[in-house]
Amino acid sequence: MNVSPGNGKYKIIAEINMIPFIDVSLVLLIIFMVMTPFLVKSQLKVDLPKAESAEQAANEKDMIDVQIDKDGAISVNGQTVPPDAVEAALRNVVLDVENQPVVIHADREVPFQSVVTVMDAAKKIGVAKLGVGVKQEIPPPDKKRRDTISVQPR
Numbered sequence: 001m002n003v004s005p006g007n008g009k010y011k012i013i014a015e016i017n018m019i020p021f022i023d024v025s026l027v028l029l030i031i032f033m034v035m036t037p038f039l040v041k042s043q044l045k046v047d048l049p050k051a052e053s054a055e056q057a058a059n060e061k062d063m064i065d066v067q068i069d070k071d072g073a074i075s076v077n078g079q080t081v082p083p084d085a086v087e088a089a090l091r092n093v094v095l096d097v098e099n100q101p102v103v104i105h106a107d108r109e110v111p112f113q114s115v116v117t118v119m120d121a122a123k124k125i126g127v128a129k130l131g132v133g134v135k136q137e138i139p140p141p142d143k144k145r146r147d148t149i150s151v152q153p154r
Contacts, residue, residue, distance in 0.1 A: 063101050064093055065133075066122075068114050070107040083114070087121035094127060101129035 066086075067075045074081055081089040094100055102122045106115050115132070122130050 066104045068106040068110050070109040091125050097126040098128050102127050103131045103133045105133040
């Protein structure tokens with residue numbers, strides 16, 4: 001009994017069927033498209049400060065500055081307060097919850113729980129403008145290399 005690939009009732013299929021692969025790919029694409037809005041909503045929105053003109057300096061007088069040290073010490077406008085009294089301290093300092101910004105400056109090594117505690121206290125009293133301050137790193141000035149030789153045409 002000789003079976004040849006081309007002769008007979010059944011032929012050998014030597015090509016890859018791409019339809020199941022495309023079906024699975026489209027189902028995964030639909031799942032990712034449906035899940036993306038839920039993932040975006042669950043993220044924490046942080047408005048980073050931006051450098052602006054002198055109008056920004058006028059708003060800095062009204063800004064409430066909350067600083068968190070790497071040891072966990074919290075100070076509101078320069079006054080040190082315990083973590084459980086942050087809400088009361090902010091309630092005493094914030095005069096206009098709609099327009100007065102509260103900016104949190106935290107050390108790089110601070111546990112994030114301390115920052116969330118301050119954010120939670122600010123949101124409980126109804127602060128509408130809440131921001132996180134960052135330290136702007138100034139790049140070192142470019143130094144001209146002295147080992148280069150300039151050649152002038154004659």
